[in-house]
Amino acid sequence: MTEHLTPHEGRKAPVARPTAPADPRGALLRSPETSQGARDTSPGASVPPTSEHSQPSASEPDPGRPRPAPDGVPAQPGPPPGPPHGEERRTGRPQPPGAGPVAMRRDGDRLRFVGAATRRIARGIDLDEIVMGLCRATVPTFSDAILVYLRDPLPVGDERPSGPLVLRLRRTDRLRSIEEGAEEPDTDGGPLPSLQVVTPDITDVMGTAELCEVRQGGALAEVLRGVRPVFADSAAARAALPELLGEGRTVPSGQRAILAPLRGRRRVIGAAVFLRRPDRHPFEADDLLVAAQLATHSALGIDKAVLYGREAYIADELQRTMLPETLPRPTGVRLASRYLPAAETARVGGDWYDAIPLPGSRVALVVGDVMGHSMTSAAIMGQLRTTAQTLAGLDLPPQEVLHHLDEQAQRLGSDRMATCLYAVYDPVSHRITIANAGHPPPVLLHLGGRAEVLRVPPGAPIGVGGVDFEAVELDAPAGATLLLYTDGLVESRLRDVWTGIEQLRERLAATAQLTGPDHPPPLEALCDEVLDMLGPGDRDDDIALLAARFDGIAPSDVAYWFLEPENATPSRARRLARSALVRWGLEDLTDAVELLVSEVVTNAVRYASRPITLRLLRTDVLRCEVGDDVPQLPRLRQARATDEGGRGLYLVNKMARRWGATRLSTGKVVWFELNRN
Numbered sequence: 001m002t003e004h005l006t007p008h009e010g011r012k013a014p015v016a017r018p019t020a021p022a023d024p025r026g027a028l029l030r031s032p033e034t035s036q037g038a039r040d041t042s043p044g045a046s047v048p049p050t051s052e053h054s055q056p057s058a059s060e061p062d063p064g065r066p067r068p069a070p071d072g073v074p075a076q077p078g079p080p081p082g083p084p085h086g087e088e089r090r091t092g093r094p095q096p097p098g099a100g101p102v103a104m105r106r107d108g109d110r111l112r113f114v115g116a117a118t119r120r121i122a123r124g125i126d127l128d129e130i131v132m133g134l135c136r137a138t139v140p141t142f143s144d145a146i147l148v149y150l151r152d153p154l155p156v157g158d159e160r161p162s163g164p165l166v167l168r169l170r171r172t173d174r175l176r177s178i179e180e181g182a183e184e185p186d187t188d189g190g191p192l193p194s195l196q197v198v199t200p201d202i203t204d205v206m207g208t209a210e211l212c213e214v215r216q217g218g219a220l221a222e223v224l225r226g227v228r229p230v231f232a233d234s235a236a237a238r239a240a241l242p243e244l245l246g247e248g249r250t251v252p253s254g255q256r257a258i259l260a261p262l263r264g265r266r267r268v269i270g271a272a273v274f275l276r277r278p279d280r281h282p283f284e285a286d287d288l289l290v291a292a293q294l295a296t297h298s299a300l301g302i303d304k305a306v307l308y309g310r311e312a313y314i315a316d317e318l319q320r321t322m323l324p325e326t327l328p329r330p331t332g333v334r335l336a337s338r339y340l341p342a343a344e345t346a347r348v349g350g351d352w353y354d355a356i357p358l359p360g361s362r363v364a365l366v367v368g369d370v371m372g373h374s375m376t377s378a379a380i381m382g383q384l385r386t387t388a389q390t391l392a393g394l395d396l397p398p399q400e401v402l403h404h405l406d407e408q409a410q411r412l413g414s415d416r417m418a419t420c421l422y423a424v425y426d427p428v429s430h431r432i433t434i435a436n437a438g439h440p441p442p443v444l445l446h447l448g449g450r451a452e453v454l455r456v457p458p459g460a461p462i463g464v465g466g467v468d469f470e471a472v473e474l475d476a477p478a479g480a481t482l483l484l485y486t487d488g489l490v491e492s493r494l495r496d497v498w499t500g501i502e503q504l505r506e507r508l509a510a511t512a513q514l515t516g517p518d519h520p521p522p523l524e525a526l527c528d529e530v531l532d533m534l535g536p537g538d539r540d541d542d543i544a545l546l547a548a549r550f551d552g553i554a555p556s557d558v559a560y561w562f563l564e565p566e567n568a569t570p571s572r573a574r575r576l577a578r579s580a581l582v583r584w585g586l587e588d589l590t591d592a593v594e595l596l597v598s599e600v601v602t603n604a605v606r607y608a609s610r611p612i613t614l615r616l617l618r619t620d621v622l623r624c625e626v627g628d629d630v631p632q633l634p635r636l637r638q639a640r641a642t643d644e645g646g647r648g649l650y651l652v653n654k655m656a657r658r659w660g661a662t663r664l665s666t667g668k669v670v671w672f673e674l675n676r677n
Contacts, residue, residue, distance in 0.1 A: 110286060110287075110289075110290055113141060113142065113290070114290055114293045114294070116137070117134075117137035117138065117141075117142075117293075117294055117297075118293065118294070118297045120133045120136065120137040121133040121134055121137060121294070121297050121298055121301055122297070122301060124301060124305070125305065125308070126305050126308075126309065127150075127154075127302060127305045127306065127309070128171075129305075130298060130301040130302055130305055131148050131150070131170055131171045131298070131302070132171065133298075133301075134146070134148065134272070134294060134298045135148065135171055135172075135173035136173065137294070138173075138274060138294060139173045139174060142274065142287075142290065142294075143258075143274040143275055143276055144174060144275055144276050144277045144280065145172070145173065145174035145274075145275040146172070146173050146174070146272060146273065146274055146275065147169065147172050147245075147272065147273040147275075148169070148170045148171045148172070148262075148270065148271075148272050149167040149168065149169055149170060149212065149244065149270045149271045149272070149273075150167065150168060150170040150262070150269060150270035150302070151165065151166070151167060151168075151268075151269045151270055152166045152167065152168035152211070154269060154302070154306050155267065155269070155306075156306050156307060156310045164213050164214070164216075165213070165214040165216075165221070166211060166212070166213050166214070167211070167212045167213075167214060167244070167270060167271060168210060168211055168212075169210045169211075169212075170270070174275075212243065212244050212246075214243070215243070218240075218243060219236060219239030219240040219243060220239075220240040220243040220244055222236060222240070223236050223237060223240040223259060223261065224261045224268045224271060225268070226261070227261050227263050227268070228261075228288070228292060229258050229259065229260035229261070229288045229291040229292050229295065230258070230259055230288075231255050231257070231258060231259075231283065231288070232251045232252075232253075232255075232256070232257030232258065232259060233253065233254070233255055233257075237257075237259045240259065241257075241259060241273075244259075244271065244273070245273075251273070251275060252275065252276060252277065252278045253278075254278070254282050255282040255283045255284075256275065256276040256277070256278060256280070256282050256283065257273060257274065257275050257276070257283075258273070258274040258283055258287065258288065258291045259271060259272075259273055260272045260273075260274065260291045260292065260294070260295040261295065262295050262298060262299040262302070263295070263296070263299050264299045264300060264302065264303035265300070265303050269299055269302060269303065270299070270302070272291075272294070272295055272298070274291055315375065315378070318375070318378055318379075318382075319341070319349070319378055321382075322352060322378055322381055322382045322385065323339055323352060323353070324337070324353070324354055324355070327355050328355055328356075328357050328363070330355070330357045330361065330362075330363040330427075331361040331427055331553065331617065331619050331623065332361060332425075332427025332428075332550070332551050332552050332553045332619065333363055333425055333427060333548050333549065333550055333551060333552075334523055334548070334549040334551065335355050335523075335546070335547070335548055335549075336523040336524050336526075336527050336546075336547045336549075337353055337527070337544075337545060337546050337547070338527050338530075338531060338543070338544075338545040339351065339353070339542070339543065339544050339545070340488075340531065340542065340543040341542055342373055342488070342541055342542050349372075349373045349377060349378065349381075349541075349542030350368075350369055350370025350371065350372055350373070350377035350378060350380065350381045350418065350542070351367075351368070351369045351370075351381070351486045351488065351541075351542040351543065351544035352366075352367070352368050352369075352370075352381050352384075352385050352544060353366065353367045353368075353484065353544045353545070353546040354366040354367075354385060354388065354389065354546075355546065355548075356388075356389055356392040356393075358392060358395060358424065358662070359395055359625070359627075359662040359664060359669040359671070360426070360428070360615075360625065360669065361426075361427055361428065361553065361617060361623065361625075362424055362425060362426045362427070363424070363425050363427075363548075364392045364398075364422065364423070364424050364425075365422075365423045365424075365425065365482070365484060365546060365548055366385075366388055366392075366420065366421070366422050366423075366546075367420070367421050367439070367484040367485065367486060367544055367546050368381070368384060368385070368388075368418055368419060368420035368421070368439070368462075368486075368544075369418060369419045369420075369439070369486040369487060369488075369542075369544070370384065370416075370417075370418040371417045371418065373541075373542065380409075380412060380416055380418070381418075383408070383412065384405055384408065384409065384418060384420070384462070387404065387405055387408045388401060388405060388420075388422070391404050391405070393662070393663070394663065394665065395662070395663070395664045395665055396665065397433070397435075397471060398422040398423065398424055398433055398434065398435035398469075398471045399435040399468075399469040399470060399471040401422050401435070402420060402422055402435050402436075402437045402459070402462065402469040403468075403469055405418075405420060405437070405462050406437070406462045406463065406464070406465060406467065406469075407465075409462045409463035410463060410465050415463075416463045417461050417462065417463040417464070418437075418461060418462045418463060419437055419438040419439040419440075419461050419462065419486075419487075420436075420437045420438075420439055420462050421434065421435075421436050421437070421439040421440075421442065421456075421484055422434070422435050422436075422437075423435075423442070423482070423484070425476055425482075425548065425550065426476075427550070427551070427552045427553045428552075428553050428558055428617075430475065430476050430477060430478065430550070430552045431473055431474070431475060431476055432473070432474055432475075432476040432482070432550075433471050433472070433473045433474075434454065434456050434471065434472055434473075434474065435456075435459070435469050435470065435471040435472075436456045436457060436458055436459045436469075437459045437460065437461055437462045437469060438458060438459055438460055438461035438462070439458075439459075439486075439487075440485065440486070440487050440490060440497060440501060441453050441454050441455070441456045441458075441501070442454050442456070442482055442483060442484050442485075443482075443483045443501070443504060443505055443508060444476075444480055444481070444482050444483075445480060445481040445482075445483065445508045445509070445512055445520070445526075446477065446479075446480050447477065447478075447479035447480060447517070447518070447520055448512075448517045449509055449512035449513050449517055450509065451505045451506075451508040451509040451512070452505070453501060453505055454474060455472075456472055457470045457472065476550045476552070477550065477552075478550055478551060478552040479520050479549075479550065479551075480520075480549075480550050481508075481520060481521075481523070481526065481547060481548065481549050481550070482547070482548045482550065483504075483508065483530070483545070483546075483547050484545070484546040484547075484548075485504075485530075485543070485544065485545050485546070486541070486542065486543060486544045486545075487541065488541030488542050488543040488544075489504065489530070489531075489534070489543050489545060490503070490504055491541070492541075503533060504530065504533065507529065507530060507533045508526075508530070511526060511529045520549065523547055523549050526547060527545055527547055530545065531543070531545070553617060553619060557584075557617060557618040557619065558615065558616070558617055558618075559576070559577075559580040559615065559616040560613070560614070560615045560616075561573075561576055561613070561614045561615075562611045562612075562613055563601070563611060563612050563613070563614055564611055564612075565604070565605045565608040565609065565610070565611065565612060565628075566605065567605070569601060569605050569612070570597075570598045570601045570602045570605065571598075573597050573598065573601040573614055574594045574597060574598055576614065577593050577594060577597045577614075577616060577624070578590055578593075578594060580616050581593060584618050586618070586622060586676065589622060589674055589676070592655055592674060593622070593624065593674065595651065595655070596624065596651065596652050596655060596656060596672055596674075597614070597624060597626075599648035599649075599651055599652060600624070600626045600648065600652065600670050600672070601614065601626055602648065603634060603648055603649075603670075604626050604627075604628040604630075604670070607628070607630045607632075608628035608629055608630055608667075609629060610628070610629045612626060612627060612628045613625070613626065613627040613628075614626055615627075618676075620676070621657060621673045621674065621675060621676060622673065622674045622675075622676055623671060623672075623673045624671060624672055624673075624674075625669050625670075625671040626669070626670050626671070627664070627667060627668065627669045627670075628667050628668065629666060629667040630667055630668060631663055631664075631667055631668060632668070633661045633663060633668055634649055634661055634670060635649075636649045636650065636653055637649075652672050655674075656672035656673060656674060657672075657673045657674055657675050658672065658673045659671065659672035659673070660672075
């Protein structure tokens with residue numbers, strides 16, 4: 001026998017009572033006999049029976065409340081009420097086993113329960129967390145089982161749903177009996193605690209249909225339109241529940257089930273059914289207010305989760321479209337890239353990378369970082385990336401590209417700042433030209449395993465204005481790997497940027513040692529190794545990474561000539577092309593190459609005033625480039641039967657694998673490619 005002071009019974013002295021068996025969840029669940037066993041049964045006791053949520057009678061003052069003081073005497077606060085046995089007063093969480101369960105007998109208990117439950121619901125961020133918070137907060141403290149239905153699909157914001165209203169059973173939660181098996185997972189895969197007794201009524205209800213189409217003008221539609229929770233015994237609920245649960249499904253009688261609509265900001269988004277076992281006290285009228293609070297907080301949380309999910313999807317798509325979907329495959333260089341957002345919950349950032357093919361088999365390598373991680377930063381990044389692509393198409397020097405990017409950033413706003421590194425690689429000359437605007441310097445990994453930080457003038461960030469940018473030209477030997485990155489890779493709260501750059505250089509050198517001095521490490525694996533250097537606390541910023549492996553084009557695979565714009569030039573171009581093909585062992589392409597070279601060179605001779613250039617490149621394909629000093633690009637058109645010309649580009653388009661024309665600062669280049677096999 002133990003003694004407990006139970007202020008809810010309205011007694012002023014300790015009363016001896018047997019200790020109730022502990023519930024596995026420590027909640028307010030017991031049979032009526034257990035409830036009555038908590039009352040004083042000694043002779044002479046005249047305590048009237050109380051229901052589960054009854055208030056203390058007026059004749060028996062509550063020792064947990066201050067008594068009114070006489071006139072002129074200041075009121076003395078009484079002792080604070082102790083936590084009820086079975087759950088904590090502040091949180092409503094279960095106490096350790098051994099404490100006797102006590103029900104919510106006053107409005108204060110309900111308020112404390114609602115506060116704890118709504119805090120648990122509010123902790124959820126996504127849809128599943130919020131629904132799970134509702135289920136775990138109500139079972140078994142408020143109900144023995146719960147069914148949560150949500151609209152399918154859930155409307156977002158001001159969207160007007162089309163089609164009929166369909167509710168999908170999103171989640172169920174209930175107590176299970178030991179006989180049924182205590183570790184069977186629920187809909188989310190988590191084990192459910194066991195209980196001594198579970199009646200078939202609740203077990204049958206848990207097997208309801210997954211989908212329910214709400215008929216217009218039906219009983220369920222009327223209840224959902226009414227918004228307020230109703231008892232299952234009411235006339236409206238008796239007609240609505242079969243439509244929701246399915247025919248043949250019944251709920252416990254005697255006010256042991258509540259149907260609560262879930263209404264968001266603009267419309268009903270679902271419904272919740274709270275169930276109690278027949279051996280537990282039924283719901284009371286005040287429990288409808290509790291159900292209404294739970295339904296309201298859950299519905300608003302679901303609305304926010306859906307909106308957040310849509311915003312995250314939009315941000316993710318925006319970031320995806322701002323970055324290259326696939327990298328090009330330029331001649332003489334292999335590329336690999338990585339992008340990591342600062343966090344999964346904030347996918348939008350201002351980091352970007354790009355690889356842009358240029359005339360003459362060159363390629364522009366770009367990496368940049370706009371300050372900030374907002375949608376505005378991503379939008380500015382997209383504009384700067386587009387501007388860089390446009391400037392690259394004009395074949396401007398790297399320092400000129402940065403100068404125009406700086407002007408564009410100033411036009412976007414006074415506080416639009418970004419760093420950028422722009423490099424142009426020429427596989428024929430094996431040289432690379434780099435210009436920097438306040439960005440971390442690139443790292444070059446040589447074929448022998450030596451890694452060096454390239455000495456590039458730092459420059460000022462884009463957006464400062466009035467600053468000249470300087471370009472440097474460096475060797476890019478075959479087999480070397482150039483690594484361009486943003487500061488998120490090398491800088492964090494745990495290390496400064498130069499310490500991170502030195503760690504990156506050491507990591508690259510150590511990785512190269514694994515493959516030996518004659519074999520560079522695989523490009524994709526190298527990128528993964530670089531990202532592995534990040535520790536748990538190193539992710540403070542977005543990370544953009546672009547790696548370029550320089551294969552180059554050997555001088556023996558290049559044929560280059562200057563030709564005067566004369567009438568005899570096309571025939572000379574054919575002879576030169578034929579001799580190069582014989583030297584390379586590509587005689588099978590002679591007829592096609594002679595025809596296409598003749599057409600392109602003839603068009604250049606017709607309009608050029610300075611010497612034209614003819615270049616053949618032998619790689620995995622045969623590429624021919626013809627340059628002149630005329631900026632106008634040729635246009636493919638359908639020649640009429642009476643036209644004497646206009647069919648040259650038509651033949652190129654039909655016979656070549658690919659072809660194109662690019663405007664240069666000194667004119668243009670027309671090129672085409674043929675398969676070698």
